Amino acid sequence: MGRPIVRLKDVADKTGFSVNTVSLALRGSPRIPEDTAIRIRDAARDLNYMPNQVAKSLVSRETKTIGLVLTDITNPALTQAAQSIELALAERGYSTLFATSNNDLDEEKRVIAMFQSRQVDGMLIYPRSHRELDHIRQLRRAHYPVVLLVADPDAGVDAVSVDERRGAYRAVRHLIEMGHKRIGIIDSSNPMGNHEKRDGYVAALTEAGLSPDPTLSADPQGHSVIRGYWAMDKLMRLADRPSAVFTANDSLALGALRWTQKNGLQVPEDVAIVGFDNIEFAEHAATPLTSVNYEIRLVTDLAVARLIELIGTEGALPEPNVTLIDPELIVRESTQRRL
Amino acid sequence: MGRPIVRLKDVADKTGFSVNTVSLALRGSPRIPEDTAIRIRDAARDLNYMPNQVAKSLVSRETKTIGLVLTDITNPALTQAAQSIELALAERGYSTLFATSNNDLDEEKRVIAMFQSRQVDGMLIYPRSHRELDHIRQLRRAHYPVVLLVADPDAGVDAVSVDERRGAYRAVRHLIEMGHKRIGIIDSSNPMGNHEKRDGYVAALTEAGLSPDPTLSADPQGHSVIRGYWAMDKLMRLADRPSAVFTANDSLALGALRWTQKNGLQVPEDVAIVGFDNIEFAEHAATPLTSVNYEIRLVTDLAVARLIELIGTEGALPEPNVTLIDPELIVRESTQRRL
DNA sequence: ACGCAGCGTATTAACGATCATACAACGTCA
DNA sequence: TGACGTTGTATGATCGTTAATACGCTGCGT
Numbered sequence: 194m195g196r197p198i199v200r201l202k203d204v205a206d207k208t209g210f211s212v213n214t215v216s217l218a219l220r221g222s223p224r225i226p227e228d229t230a231i232r233i234r235d236a237a238r239d240l241n242y243m244p245n246q247v248a249k250s251l252v253s254r255e256t257k258t259i260g261l262v263l264t265d266i267t268n269p270a271l272t273q274a275a276q277s278i279e280l281a282l283a284e285r286g287y288s289t290l291f292a293t294s295n296n297d298l299d300e301e302k303r304v305i306a307m308f309q310s311r312q313v314d315g316m317l318i319y320p321r322s323h324r325e326l327d328h329i330r331q332l333r334r335a336h337y338p339v340v341l342l343v344a345d346p347d348a349g350v351d352a353v354s355v356d357e358r359r360g361a362y363r364a365v366r367h368l369i370e371m372g373h374k375r376i377g378i379i380d381s382s383n384p385m386g387n388h389e390k391r392d393g394y395v396a397a398l399t400e401a402g403l404s405p406d407p408t409l410s411a412d413p414q415g416h417s418v419i420r421g422y423w424a425m426d427k428l429m430r431l432a433d434r435p436s437a438v439f440t441a442n443d444s445l446a447l448g449a450l451r452w453t454q455k456n457g458l459q460v461p462e463d464v465a466i467v468g469f470d471n472i473e474f475a476e477h478a479a480t481p482l483t484s485v486n487y488e489i490r491l492v493t494d495l496a497v498a499r500l501i502e503l504i505g506t507e508g509a510l511p512e513p514n515v516t517l518i519d520p521e522l523i524v525r526e527s528t529q530r531r532l
Numbered sequence: 533m534g535r536p537i538v539r540l541k542d543v544a545d546k547t548g549f550s551v552n553t554v555s556l557a558l559r560g561s562p563r564i565p566e567d568t569a570i571r572i573r574d575a576a577r578d579l580n581y582m583p584n585q586v587a588k589s590l591v592s593r594e595t596k597t598i599g600l601v602l603t604d605i606t607n608p609a610l611t612q613a614a615q616s617i618e619l620a621l622a623e624r625g626y627s628t629l630f631a632t633s634n635n636d637l638d639e640e641k642r643v644i645a646m647f648q649s650r651q652v653d654g655m656l657i658y659p660r661s662h663r664e665l666d667h668i669r670q671l672r673r674a675h676y677p678v679v680l681l682v683a684d685p686d687a688g689v690d691a692v693s694v695d696e697r698r699g700a701y702r703a704v705r706h707l708i709e710m711g712h713k714r715i716g717i718i719d720s721s722n723p724m725g726n727h728e729k730r731d732g733y734v735a736a737l738t739e740a741g742l743s744p745d746p747t748l749s750a751d752p753q754g755h756s757v758i759r760g761y762w763a764m765d766k767l768m769r770l771a772d773r774p775s776a777v778f779t780a781n782d783s784l785a786l787g788a789l790r791w792t793q794k795n796g797l798q799v800p801e802d803v804a805i806v807g808f809d810n811i812e813f814a815e816h817a818a819t820p821l822t823s824v825n826y827e828i829r830l831v832t833d834l835a836v837a838r839l840i841e842l843i844g845t846e847g848a849l850p851e852p853n854v855t856l857i858d859p860e861l862i863v864r865e866s867t868q869r870r871l
Numbered sequence: 872a873c874g875c876a877g878c879g880t881a882t883t884a885a886c887g888a889t890c891a892t893a894c895a896a897c898g899t900c901a
Numbered sequence: 902t903g904a905c906g907t908t909g910t911a912t913g914a915t916c917g918t919t920a921a922t923a924c925g926c927t928g929c930g931t
Contacts, residue, residue, distance in 0.1 A: 197675070198593075200917055211881050216919065224879070246650045247595065248917035250586045251886045254537075258629075258650075265615070272611045276604070279632055288650065290597075291630040293618055311585045311597075311627065335580075336535050418816045444812075451816045473783070477757045477790045479818030539887060550911050555889065563909070587887035590916045 199242045207236045219244075250312065258288045259500065260308030260316040264296045268416050270442060270470040271319060273489045274342060278317060281497040287314070296321050302328050309337070315500045319343055323387045326350060336510055338503035340496045345389065346515045351503065353496035356517035357469075360485035361393030361439065363522045364467040367483070368437040369401045371528055373465060377409040377435035379424040379445050390441050390469065409435050413445055421448020429456070429464070436464060437528070443468035443475040446482050450527065454479065465528040481525035492518050538581045546575045558583075589651065597627045598839065599647030599655040603635045607755050609781060609809040610658060612828045613681060617656060620836040626653070635660050641667050648676070654839045658682055662726045665689060675849055677842035679835045684728060685854045690842065692835035695856035696808075699824035700732030700778065702861045703806040706822070707776040708740045710867055712804060716748040716774035718763040718784050729780050729808065748774050752784055760787020768795070768803070775803060776867070782807035782814040785821050789866065793818065804867040820864035831857050 204219075205212045210233060218225045218233040219242075225233075250256045259282055263271050279289045290313055294301035301321050305328065308316055315338035320326060323345055330349050332339050344352035368376050378394050381387070395405050411427045413420035421440060425448060428435055440446040446468030453460050460466055460480045468475050471486035495516055503510055543558075544551045549572060557564045557572040558581075564572075589595045598621060602610050618628045629652060633640035640660050644667065647655055654677035659665060662684055669688050671678050683691035707715050717733050720726070734744050750766045752759035760779060764787060767774055779785040785807030792799050799805055799819045807814050810825035834855055842849055 198917085202917080212917090213882080213919080214880055217880090220919090226879075229879080243645065243649045245917050247586055247589045248886090249919075251590055251888090251917080252919045254886075256586065266605075266618075267611055267615050269608075269611075272606055275630075276606050276632065279605075279630060280634075283631065288646065289630050291614075291618060291628050292622065293615065295619075306582065307627065310582045418812050422816070447813065447816060454818065473757050474786065474813050477761070477786060479793065537887085541887080551887090552889085552912080553910055556910090559889095565909070568909080584887055587916090588889080590887080590918090591889045593916075 198245065199240045200245070201242075203240055204233065204237045204242050207240065208233050255314050255504075256312045257286055258290055258311070258313050260305075260311070260313040261289050261291045262301065262304050262308070262316060262318040262320075263291070263293050264319055264321055265293055265416075266291075268442070269444065269472045269474075270489070273472075274319070274493055277490050277493040278497060281494055285497070285501060287501075294321055298322065298325060305329070305332065315339065315504045317342060317496055317500060322383075322385050323348070323389070324385050333510065333513065336508075338500055338506075338510070340500045340503070342492070342496055343387065344515055346517065348515055349513055351499055351513045352515045353492055353499060354515075354517055355487040355492055355520050357387070357389035358393040358396070359517070360469060360487070360520035360522075361390035362397045363393075363520070364439050364469070364483075364485050365394050365397035366401075367522055367524065367528065368439065368465060368467060369397060369403070371437070371461075371465065373435075373437035374403060375406070375409060375433065375435045375437070376403075377411070377428045377438040378440075379411050379413050379421060379428070379438060379449065380441035381414075382410060382412040390439075394439055413441075413448075416442055416444055418444050418448040418451065421445030422452050423448075425449035425452040429458075434464075437461075437466070438464060439467045441469055443470050443472045443482060443484055446484070446527075447474060447478055450478060450480060450482065461526065461528050461530060467522075467528055471523055476525070478527075480527045483525045483528040484523055485520045486523045487518055487520035537584065538579045539584070540581075542579055543572065543576045543581050546579065547572050594653050594843075595651050596625055597629055597650070597652050599644075599650070599652040600628050600630045601640065601643050601647070601655060601657040601659075602630070602632050603658055603660055604632055604755075605630075607781070608783065608811045608813075609828070612811075613658070613832055616829050616832040617836060620833055624836070624840060626840075633660055637661065637664060644668070644671065654678065654843045656681060656835055656839060661722075661724050662687070662728070663724050672849065672852065675847075677839055677845075677849070679839045679842070681831070681835055682726065683854055685856065687854055688852055690838055690852045691854045692831055692838060693854075693856055694826040694831055694859050696726070696728035697732040697735070698856070699808060699826070699859035699861075700729035701736045702732075702859070703778050703808070703822075703824050704733045704736035705740075706861055706863065706867065707778065707804060707806060708736060708742070710776070710800075710804065712774075712776035713742060714745070714748065714772065714774045714776070715742075716750070716767045716777040717779075718750050718752050718760060718767070718777060718788065719780035720753075721749060721751040729778075733778055752780075752787075755781055755783055757783050757787040757790065760784030761791050762787075764788035764791040768797075773803075776800075776805070777803060778806045780808055782809050782811045782821060782823055785823070785866075786813060786817055789817060789819060789821065800865065800867050800869060806861075806867055810862055815864070817866075819866045822864045822867040823862055824859045825862045826857050826859035 201212045205215045218230040292304040319342040341352035343354045411424035413424040468482045468484040471484040475482040475484045540551045544554045557569040631643040658681040680691035682693045750763035752763040807821045807823040810823040814821040814823045
């Protein structure tokens with residue numbers, strides 16, 4: 194708020210050159226002779242001149258800033274993503290404006306509008322819902338560079354994402370191979386939400402001739418450990434309870450694991466548990482968790498690369514491209530006791 | 533990059549009014565009659581006009597943006613902080629520019645300079661080191677609003693932080709009260725780093741007439757679970773090993789806990805473990821962890837409030853103020869078996 | 872000696888918004 | 902009737918930077 198600012202004009206006054214000459218000199222223009230440039234640079238250093246990026250952006254029409262929209266950064270998978278996105282962007286000279294939608298669609302829209310108003314050069318969005326993307330498609334139609342961090346192949350917007358459907362499929366398939374027939378799922382069941390994982394779960398069951406049992410599904414209403422605990426509680430209190438449970442992320446899985454401890458059940462003997470995202474705490478849990486793993490850096494690097502590509506495009510944007518990263522299953526003791 | 537932008541001028545052309553009238557109308561000036569304002573607002577909506585914050589900032593000399601500098605957002609305590617800072621700032625109409633220093637001092641300096649260049653209205657900084665703050669004090673001297681998120685009372689810069697020294701003291705004191713005499717510590721031992729926790733540890737021991745044994749100290753060289761595992765390994769391989777271990781954060785504590793599991797030791801009977809930050813995973817660990825807890829929202833809310841206050845200050849900044857939040861110890865089974 | 876190129880630097884006009892001020896048109900009142 | 906206020910809108914300067922262009926000088930070729 195009205196802090197003193199050293200401007201080109203101040204350097205100009207000090208050296209006796211015009212503003213423009215100073216500007217050129219500081220940017221290393223060949224039109225300025227070496228000794229002039231040195232004098233100007235010295236003066237700039239003495240005054241501790243720092244270019245005003247705001248003014249620069251107004252002229253250049255780019256802010257070298259991208260907007261990152263996450264639902265909630267405390268989700269460990271998103272934390273990792275945020276970290277490596279910031280890194281990848283910084284390496285390319287971009288800053289990261291960051292905001293969370295708190296899983297609220299209106300909030301997501303507000304944040305996106307705010308970023309537009311702030312003239313971000315592009316956005317990386319982890320949308321609240323894979324189904325409600327109209328506001329984002331609209332952005333794209335206005336030639337605004339956007340890349341989603343989770344999506345299905347026909348999103349109509351550029352996206353780079355782990356193939357959640359396939360990951361879930363692999364996880365459940367592994368459970369089936371281990372002989373499980375009653376396999377529960379802990380995942381959001383909001384029809385407007387993201388049901389890739391649920392789809393993969395159903396696909397694996399169906400393929401094996403098992404029919405999905407709706408009573409074996411629990412909606413945790415969140416992604417924290419305690420949510421997983423209570424969802425597990427719901428499943429395990431069933432008369433005909435599951436012998437294995439697939440959870441949508443590792444925090445939930447740790448909650449489920451905790452439930453088994455408190456209730457004196459053995460994992461994997463009494464019930465097997467599979468998580469998703471392979472966070473650090475999964476590997477080092479009381480019973481190391483089998484989990485769906487993927488290179489988060491790969492996802493974020495590709496997303497950033499695509500975004501930069503879109504930003505560099507003159508005129509109309511190319512057709513949207515959706516890249517799905519193939520995840521692998523890391524099998525640990527929570528599904529298969531070591532021999 | 534050269535995307536089409538709807539400007540005030542476009543709305544002006546469409547309605548036939550001047551740019552200024554449009555600007556006044558959209559900002560709800562009482563000088564513009566209602567019917568004119570309605571016509572202008574309708575036109576603005578039709579054109580999907582969004583004010584250009586960059587241009588606005590150039591005039592108003594404020595960006596309504598603050599810079600958040602973290603060492604590493606994957607540290608769960610910092611993730612929580614980042615989340616609640618973003619929220620607190622958004623509530624007050626500020627956006628968050630976010631960058632990580634990756635625990636590198638030069639990188640920290642670079643990031644701070646970049647934020648200055650981008651004209652952020654203020655900065656919240658989690659510094660790499662509590663001892664090397666000269667570059668930040670310099671900022672303050674230039675009347676730049678800065679609030680640190682961790683510091684000691686005589687930092688010479690505004691700060692709001694949990695009182696790490698006191699938290700560590702409480703934790704170690706609790707161990708002493710439980711009868712432990714050989715108490716290990718897993719914490720960075722970099723002399724230029726942050727030794728508040730180590731100070732508290734030493735203070736508690738000394739007060740109890742115990743002399744700190746340097747062999748009972750392990751530097752994990754990081755904050756991840758696996759680091760805690762190996763640091764614990766070092767301590768527990770000692771001939772005269774500790775009966776209790778204090779760790780600088782919960783991830784390290786979870787690693788230590790994991791070591792005991794793998795090596796068939798009982799917690800707390802064979803060795804007690806205390807963590808710091810009371811993250812979600814601590815409460816739900818195989819053996820629920822005793823941990824130093826504090827209201828992170830309180831820290832961030834106070835830090836944000838102070839920052840906004842500094843931003844609102846005309847002229848010279850007030851004397852720096854350091855607020856230390858008093859943490860509490862949550863005792864769980866990792867130090868005291870439930871009766 | 873004249874024209875012209877090149878060089879170094881200055882001038883002017885943007886960028887999109889806001890702010891202070893100017894100025895018509897109209898109404899009011901002595 | 903004319904001085905004065907009010908109302909509604911327009912003009913011009915400004916924020917700090919960059920880009921395009923202008924301009925004065927020197928040195929060269931012919």
